[in-house]
Each structure stands twice: as C-alpha cells, then as structure tokens.
Amino acid sequence: MSYANEMSARPESADERTLAARLRLAVVRLNRRLRAQRSEDRTVTLTQFSALSTLHKSGPMSPGELAARERVQPPSMTRVISALEESGLLTRSPHPTDGRQTVIEASAAGKAYIAAEVSARERWLDERLAELSEDERTVLRRAADIIDRMAGT
Amino acid sequence: MSYANEMSARPESADERTLAARLRLAVVRLNRRLRAQRSEDRTVTLTQFSALSTLHKSGPMSPGELAARERVQPPSMTRVISALEESGLLTRSPHPTDGRQTVIEASAAGKAYIAAEVSARERWLDERLAELSEDERTVLRRAADIIDRMAGT
DNA sequence: CTCATTTCGTTAGCATAGCTCACGATTCCG
DNA sequence: CGGAATCGTGAGCTATGCTAACGAAATGAG
Incomplete structure (x- = not known):
C-alpha cells in the first residue's frame, strides 16, 4: 500500500523561520484551500462571491468603489461584475446624475443566493x-x- | 480634483461578520498583495519561490513529496519545477533505486538566490x-x- | 460657449496558478 | 509472469490578476 517515499528531506516542523516567511506560507496555503472549495457550486467563484458579499453588505455603489474595497484594479472588477450580471445575481443601472458611472447592486436572486450559500461556501x-x-x-x-x-x- | 463618488453604500467598518467571512477576506486580500510583490524580480514568481524555499529548507526530495508539502497537486508542481530547472535554480537527478521517481534539489545557484533574495522578496x-x-x-x-x-x- | 483635461468603465491582451484527465514508464506483488 | 499500483508528466481548461489603451461623459479655464 505505502511505498517508500523517504529521502533525506527533513520532516516538516513548527519551524524557526522568520515571521514574514511563516505568514506568507500560511496565507498562500489557506488561500489555495479556500479557492478549492468551489467544486459543487459550478457557477460562482470565490472572487465573485467575495465581491457579491461586499456589495450586498455595503449597499449599491459604483464598480470603481467596489474594486477599491476589494483591493483590485477596476478592469479586474469589470469581469467579475459581468459574470455576476450574466448569472442574474447583480444588476447594473445608470447613475442618476453622472453618465459615466453605473450603479451596481445585488439583485433579489443575488441576496437570496448569499443567504442560502454563505454557510455552504x-x-x-x-x-x-x-x-x-x-x-x-x-x-x-x-x-x-x-x-x-x-x-x- | 475630487469627484462625487458617494452612493448609498455604507462605510467600510470593522464589522460584525462571522469569523470565517472575516478570515477569508483577510487571507484573500493579503494573498493578492503578496503576489503583486514580484515587480522587480522578473524571473521567479511567488509560487516558485515558495517551492524553492521549502525544497532548500527540507532538503532533496521527490516532486510528489514537494507537491504534498506545498499542498498542491503533482501536475501543478511539475510546471513549477520545470521553470526552476530552466532558471538553473534546481536540479533533477534520477532516483538511485526507483526508476519512476526523480530527486530534485536546490542547486548552488538556487541556494545563493534564496540567501540573497529572501529579504528582498x-x-x-x-x-x-x-x-x-x-x-x-x-x-x-x-x-x-x-x-x-x-x-x- | 468652447475645448483641453480628467474621470469612469470597459476592452484587449498577457501572465500566473491552480485543477482534472490521460498516459507511459516503472515497480510491486500474487 | 502479468495485473495493479505509483510516479512524473503532458494536454487542456478555468480563474484571477495586471497594464495599456480607448470612448463617453463631466469639469473647468478662458
């Protein structure tokens, strides 16, 4: 069952590395795990879910504002918003006074999705x-x- | 200078979200920041650096073992190893007794790279x-x- | 009012990073 | 010896970020 897979590698231990190195590794690893937790739910990725959560929690805002809150550049957010809109979880509407801006908001379906899936996610x-x-x-x-x-x- | 960019969005606050939600957002954000810190060093990405660090710290091992330590699937690690080998920071050699396995090890250049760049990174x-x-x-x-x-x- | 400048969102194109599936080579074991 | 397991890898897909460039709209100096 178990093949020999031991070389001269030292065992993985609670180590004496610098805090920066340890924190980096911990964050990178947990991030990988979190992104992998999307297997059953095919449609909404972690990035999309994160954006939708923030939007739902903070209320209607512009795409640029959401990008800033998520610490992402505007073009990156554009794609996330488009995907969420296509899934019907978010609505785009024109800004009442500023023609350049749009107002994005979690749709009823989006709010329901969050309520239902937040724990599953x-x-x-x-x-x-x-x-x-x-x-x-x-x-x-x-x-x-x-x-x-x-x-x- | 400053345009009106206020909508009905609530200000971002130290919030009352669940621990899981807060930890997820914190990890996702820090991970993005860490990956962005590769601007000056063109050749080695964060994933590669992380793998090389682990390899250097733990000593020679098989690709599969390194994949397991980094919590990544073997095919993902193959690409990382190939890139590091091409950069001359890592060597592949045949396993002495098992013809299926290979032994990978940080090269002299790889060790020097880590020593020199660990703080810069x-x-x-x-x-x-x-x-x-x-x-x-x-x-x-x-x-x-x-x-x-x-x-x- | 006119027009150069700024801002906003988006499109286009690129790079990183992970996955699953499939496959050939090798080893193990009945 | 021959089937089953294991190892590394190749192929192909998706997600996730970035920068550069652009068009539409708003601003503000004259």
Whole structure:
C-alpha cells in the first residue's frame, strides 16, 4: 500500500523561520484551500462571491468603489461584475446624475443566493474553525483585523 | 480634483461578520498583495519561490513529496519545477533505486538566490510587520501556526 | 460657449496558478 | 509472469490578476 517515499528531506516542523516567511506560507496555503472549495457550486467563484458579499453588505455603489474595497484594479472588477450580471445575481443601472458611472447592486436572486450559500461556501472553513479552541479563534479574529489593516495600506 | 463618488453604500467598518467571512477576506486580500510583490524580480514568481524555499529548507526530495508539502497537486508542481530547472535554480537527478521517481534539489545557484533574495522578496511584508506592535506580531505568529495546521488537514 | 483635461468603465491582451484527465514508464506483488 | 499500483508528466481548461489603451461623459479655464 505505502511505498517508500523517504529521502533525506527533513520532516516538516513548527519551524524557526522568520515571521514574514511563516505568514506568507500560511496565507498562500489557506488561500489555495479556500479557492478549492468551489467544486459543487459550478457557477460562482470565490472572487465573485467575495465581491457579491461586499456589495450586498455595503449597499449599491459604483464598480470603481467596489474594486477599491476589494483591493483590485477596476478592469479586474469589470469581469467579475459581468459574470455576476450574466448569472442574474447583480444588476447594473445608470447613475442618476453622472453618465459615466453605473450603479451596481445585488439583485433579489443575488441576496437570496448569499443567504442560502454563505454557510455552504464557508462550510469547510467553519468546520476547521469549530475544531479550534476559543483562544485560538480569538487569535485568528485579531489576526484577521491586523492582516486587513496591513493589506489595506 | 475630487469627484462625487458617494452612493448609498455604507462605510467600510470593522464589522460584525462571522469569523470565517472575516478570515477569508483577510487571507484573500493579503494573498493578492503578496503576489503583486514580484515587480522587480522578473524571473521567479511567488509560487516558485515558495517551492524553492521549502525544497532548500527540507532538503532533496521527490516532486510528489514537494507537491504534498506545498499542498498542491503533482501536475501543478511539475510546471513549477520545470521553470526552476530552466532558471538553473534546481536540479533533477534520477532516483538511485526507483526508476519512476526523480530527486530534485536546490542547486548552488538556487541556494545563493534564496540567501540573497529572501529579504528582498519579503521586504514589503517585512516593512508592514515592522510597523506593528510586538503584541500584534505575536498574534500573527500564533495565527500562522493555527492557519497552517488548518490548511494541512 | 468652447475645448483641453480628467474621470469612469470597459476592452484587449498577457501572465500566473491552480485543477482534472490521460498516459507511459516503472515497480510491486500474487 | 502479468495485473495493479505509483510516479512524473503532458494536454487542456478555468480563474484571477495586471497594464495599456480607448470612448463617453463631466469639469473647468478662458
């Protein structure tokens, strides 16, 4: 069943690397895991879901504003918005006074989708978090704030 | 200079979302920032650097083993290894006893590259971390361990 | 009012990064 | 010896970001 797969590699350990190196690896790995959690739901990707969540939570805004909140360049957001509109989860309407802008908003279907899928989407992560101690969750809660502050700069 | 860009969107706040949602957003955002830090160094991407670091730190191993450590599927790792080999930072050699396997190892150039570039690569993150308090860094250090444990499952 | 400048959203094209499926070579084991 | 398992890889797809360039609309100096 199990073949020999041991070489001179040292075992993976809680290591003495720098904080930057450890944090980078942790973030890269968790990001990969999170993106992989879209298998059953074929239509909406993590990026789209993230944008739709932010839009739903913050209310109608312009595409540029949403791009800024998600820390993404406007052209990247354009594609996300187009995909969500095509799925009927979001509506585009003209800005009342400024002809250059558009107002995007989560549609009724989009809001329903979020309500229904938010737990399914984050089920994997929720389960992992549930396995932790309350202290560990507190650490992650604080870390999420700190990371967000760093990434927002 | 400043155009009106206010709609009915609520301001972005330290919010009352679930831990899962907050952690997801924080990780996705930081990951984007980290990948963007490759501007000066044209040749080696974050994924390649991450793999090379792990290989250097853990010693010679098979491609499959490296893929497992990086939490990536073997075909994904093949491309990373090929790119690193082409750059001369890694060597492939046949396994002494198992003809199916190969042994990959950071070359002298690869080790030198890591030693020289590790700080440059992580400069952006290092600078952000330096702006934090010691307490905040401790939180991130613990969080990195917890996240890695979750992602490793 | 006129027109150069700025802003907004988008299109086009590129690079990275991951996946699954399939396949050939090799090894293991009954 | 021959079927089954394993390893690495090739092919092809999708997602996710970026920059450059552009057209439409708004602004503001004259």
